[in-house]
Structure formats: structure tokens, C-alpha cells
Amino acid sequence: MDAAEFRPEDLERITAQAEEMLLRVEESRKEIDAVVGRGTGADGQVQVAAGGTGRLTELVIAPRAMRLDSGRLAEELLRAVQAAQDEVEQRVREIMAGTLGEAMPSQDALDDRFSQVLESFESSMDEQFQAIDELRRGTT
Incomplete structure (x- = not known):
């Protein structure tokens, strides 16, 4: 997009999309913080709980398991x-x-997707800032 094609509503739209994505990510982070996974062993005599990061939050070993x-x-x-x-x-x-x-096949896929989204956002913002600078200088 060159300076002649730049419209203020383009920047507003991009900003609104970025804010919406940040809100969704923050909501997801809160959901992940509340996740609890449970596992058992030794016919239920060993019980474990893990939080959203996978870190153990609870470990119960019944006397019989000893x-x-x-x-x-x-x-x-x-x-x-x-x-x-x-x-x-x-x-x-x-x-x-x-x-x-979209479905997430692995942590690597999540990392790749996040990198792609970040690169796309940065590129778009660079273009918008360049267009704004050109408008300020009065060049087209």
C-alpha cells in the first residue's frame, strides 16, 4: 500500500483487529491458568494434578501405595x-x-503460527507507519 492508498480507517481497522486478538489471547491465558489435568496410578492409590503449564500442583500417595x-x-x-x-x-x-x-497439532505448530502472525502484524504496521510518514512529509 502506498501513501496515496492509505486511509485513516485502515489504521483504525488494523488497530481494532490487533486489540481484538490481544483480548482473545488474554482470555485464553486466563482459561489456560484455570486448566487442571488429573492422573492416577496404582489403582487410584496415586493421584496427581497438574496446572495449565503442566507443572504439578498436587500429589497424593495413599498409605497402601507405599x-x-x-x-x-x-x-x-x-x-x-x-x-x-x-x-x-x-x-x-x-x-x-x-x-x-484452527486445531493445534503441536507446540511447534503453535510457535510457528505465532511467529507468522507476529511477522505479518509487524510488516503491516511498518507499512502503515511508512505511509503515515510519507503523508506527513507531503510525498506521494
């Missing part, structure tokens, strides 16, 4: 932790898909 040998208890703990983290990951993907309007 009768297991250390290797088996470790396996059951890992199974419970992985189940809780898998549940969190799935829920976060669903939230982000709702925000971005």
Missing part, C-alpha cells in the same frame, strides 16, 4: 504424572484452537 517396591511406585507415579500432563496439553490445545480458529 507397600509397592520403589521401582513399581516410581512407574505408577510417572504414569499418573504423564496422564495429568497429557490432559493439560489436550485442553490447552483445545483452548488455543478456539482462539486461533
